Amino acid sequence: MHEHEFEPVPGLPERLPPGERLLWQGSPEWRGIARRVFHLDLLAVYFAGLVAWAGLDAARAGGIDALVPAVIVPLTLSLGALAMLAMLAHLTARSAVYSITSRRVVLRIGVVLSVTFNIPFRRIASADLKRFRDGSGDLALTLGRDDHIGYLHLWPHARPWRLGRPQPALRSLSDVEGVASILSRAMMAADPSVAISAEPRDARGLDAASASLAGAR
Numbered sequence: 001m002h003e004h005e006f007e008p009v010p011g012l013p014e015r016l017p018p019g020e021r022l023l024w025q026g027s028p029e030w031r032g033i034a035r036r037v038f039h040l041d042l043l044a045v046y047f048a049g050l051v052a053w054a055g056l057d058a059a060r061a062g063g064i065d066a067l068v069p070a071v072i073v074p075l076t077l078s079l080g081a082l083a084m085l086a087m088l089a090h091l092t093a094r095s096a097v098y099s100i101t102s103r104r105v106v107l108r109i110g111v112v113l114s115v116t117f118n119i120p121f122r123r124i125a126s127a128d129l130k131r132f133r134d135g136s137g138d139l140a141l142t143l144g145r146d147d148h149i150g151y152l153h154l155w156p157h158a159r160p161w162r163l164g165r166p167q168p169a170l171r172s173l174s175d176v177e178g179v180a181s182i183l184s185r186a187m188m189a190a191d192p193s194v195a196i197s198a199e200p201r202d203a204r205g206l207d208a209a210s211a212s213l214a215g216a217r
Helices: 030-036 040-062 064-095 176-190
Strands: 022-026 097-101 104-109 115-120 124-131 137-143 169-173 195-198 210-214
Touching: 022 176, 030 040, 030 064, 030 169, 040 064, 097 176, 124 176, 137 176, 169 176
Parallel strands: none
Antiparallel strands: 022 097, 097 104, 104 115, 124 137, 124 210, 137 169, 195 210
């Protein structure tokens, strides 16, 4: 992990050594971060319910004339909170750069303090792809048993709810299957003994598919 203020190559803490090539580079899609990290859509429904309750309660007590004054404050606060979360999601996505080279995966993340995680292929035990209804998805990396990165150091660029054994994740990728294909080919090229397998599955009723890239090491 490196803290840095200057990047000789955008998204990378240093220039790639001879023989190593940059294969792909991208950032999360901010709308996916807003929905699946900050749960903006669920919060919008919740706030709408609070505003509606305040309005109905005021209308019952003071008539229709009391409705508008009663909802102004909760509506303003709700819209302000949603706008702040949307901005945070945008900053989270804009500040993150994911890179795949011919030898490693690099995550440069952080809104205020930027940090970079270099993950060589030899440290990746497997990778799991999860696709959502809109075609975007996450690509989570399972590290070897001897490797550990704190969940809070990674968040939100980590597989949700894997607290005991955190998994770095490339979140909300617009072309997650294409990125997974690039990663699988790079891992096989770096180590021909890597075995690639794919097994579609549904997760909690979502229209999702998962694939695993398992390394026989």
